[in-house]
Amino acid sequence: MDLVDGVRKGSVRALAKLITLVENEQPGAIEAMESIYPHTGNAYIIGITGPPGAGKSTLTDKITKELRRENYTVGIIAIDPTSPFTGGALLGDRVRMQGVSNDEDVFIRSMATRGTLGGLSRATADTSKILDAYGKDYVIIETVGVGQDEVDIIRTADVSILVVIPGSGDDIQAIKAGIMEIGDIFVVNKSDREGADRLVTEIKMMLDLSSAPRDWTPAIVKTIATEDKGVETLVEKIKEHREYLMESGTLALRRKERIRSEITKIVENEIFRYFDGLIAENRDIYDQRLEDIVGKKEDPYLLAKQAVEIIAKKISKKAGEYKGRG
Numbered sequence: 385m386d387l388v389d390g391v392r393k394g395s396v397r398a399l400a401k402l403i404t405l406v407e408n409e410q411p412g413a414i415e416a417m418e419s420i421y422p423h424t425g426n427a428y429i430i431g432i433t434g435p436p437g438a439g440k441s442t443l444t445d446k447i448t449k450e451l452r453r454e455n456y457t458v459g460i461i462a463i464d465p466t467s468p469f470t471g472g473a474l475l476g477d478r479v480r481m482q483g484v485s486n487d488e489d490v491f492i493r494s495m496a497t498r499g500t501l502g503g504l505s506r507a508t509a510d511t512s513k514i515l516d517a518y519g520k521d522y523v524i525i526e527t528v529g530v531g532q533d534e535v536d537i538i539r540t541a542d543v544s545i546l547v548v549i550p551g552s553g554d555d556i557q558a559i560k561a562g563i564m565e566i567g568d569i570f571v572v573n574k575s576d577r578e579g580a581d582r583l584v585t586e587i588k589m590m591l592d593l594s595s596a597p598r599d600w601t602p603a604i605v606k607t608i609a610t611e612d613k614g615v616e617t618l619v620e621k622i623k624e625h626r627e628y629l630m631e632s633g634t635l636a637l638r639r640k641e642r643i644r645s646e647i648t649k650i651v652e653n654e655i656f657r658y659f660d661g662l663i664a665e666n667r668d669i670y671d672q673r674l675e676d677i678v679g680k681k682e683d684p685y686l687l688a689k690q691a692v693e694i695i696a697k698k699i700s701k702k703a704g705e706y707k708g709r710g
């Protein structure tokens with residue numbers, strides 16, 4: 385595997401190419417990930433999420449600068465679910481990360497929503513592993529919002545940072561809606577605006593109310609990303625949290641949990657590909673049967689059961705072929 389070799393030897397070109405290969409699920413992608421995997425586990429993964437415009441990219445830029453001051457290398461994965469349509473958002477991230485985008489020890493990759501189920505979180509997880517194997521000390525994943533894909537992505541991080549800003553009531557609503565539990569560190573960015581202290585109090589109150597059992601009391605940090613204020617404290621908190629994770633054994637548990645959900649994703653993805661192929665091969669029949677189901681002449685359960693049976697046969701045939709080869 386030339387690309388994997390290239391990545392291991394520090395070639396940025398190989399790095400970019402391998403990420404593209406894996407992101408697009410091109411032939412050889414799975415084999416490449418198989419050879420990448422043994423070289424992972426050294427990078428520390430930071431997940432940053434929050435509503436659009438909260439200052440995540442600006443913060444990522446400043447956190448990266450702080451880490452670079454200490455000579456750590458950094459990989460950044462910026463995810464914007466809306467970008468296939470707007471195109472502009474990714475550019476925005478790049479502009480916001482101008483401070484580090486010319487630093488050759490910082491690698492920035494923008495990623496858009498994938499078509500398939502869970503495709504984005506899989507692509508993100510793989511990219512993060514590739515950056516890890518390349519030798520990055522830190523990988524920062526920036527993602528927008530609170531959808532299931534984003535929650536899955538943030539779960540793949542070692543530390544989850546939730547960014548909120550004063551003066552927008554719906555942010556707190558969003559937190560209430562259920563992502564409160566995933567935040568290890570809360571950042572109240574744009575603290576130059578009115579209401580920052582009130583927001584800190586609100587978050588504290590909500591954390592007190594939350595019944596989720598925890599050994600780590602989530603830190604709350606006020607920042608003004610544009611002025612680089614509070615970022616040093618934030619990086620300190622990231623490190624404190626990392627020490628807690630290591631000493632308590634939680635890091636190992638989290639990583640095991642991550643692998644568990646990744647395996648589920650890989651299996652889902654693989655089976656879904658078979659299903660997609662099956663539909664593509666039988667498009668007319670499928671359409672006709674859909675009509676019948678809509679017209680109550682048939683039911684969806686039978687069709688689904690038959691599809692699963694066909695897929696199972698195809699998979700066992702393929703497994704037989706593997707055995708024959710090996």
Ligand SMILES: Nc1nc2c(ncn2[C@@H]2O[C@H](COP(=O)(O)OP(=O)(O)O)[C@@H](O)[C@H]2O)c(=O)[nH]1
Pocket residue numbers: 434435436437438439440441442443476477480573574575576577607608609610611
């Ligand atoms: N006033 C103020 N503006 C900020 C702060 N942080 C970021 N911004 C601005 O908020 C806008 C959105 O920032 P961006 O980092 O792109 O947000 P993202 O969508 O969460 O990545 C930009 O115009 C930033 O310059 C801050 O602490 N204070």
Ligand SMILES: [Mg+2]
Pocket residue numbers: 440441442476477526
């Ligand atoms: Mg951004």
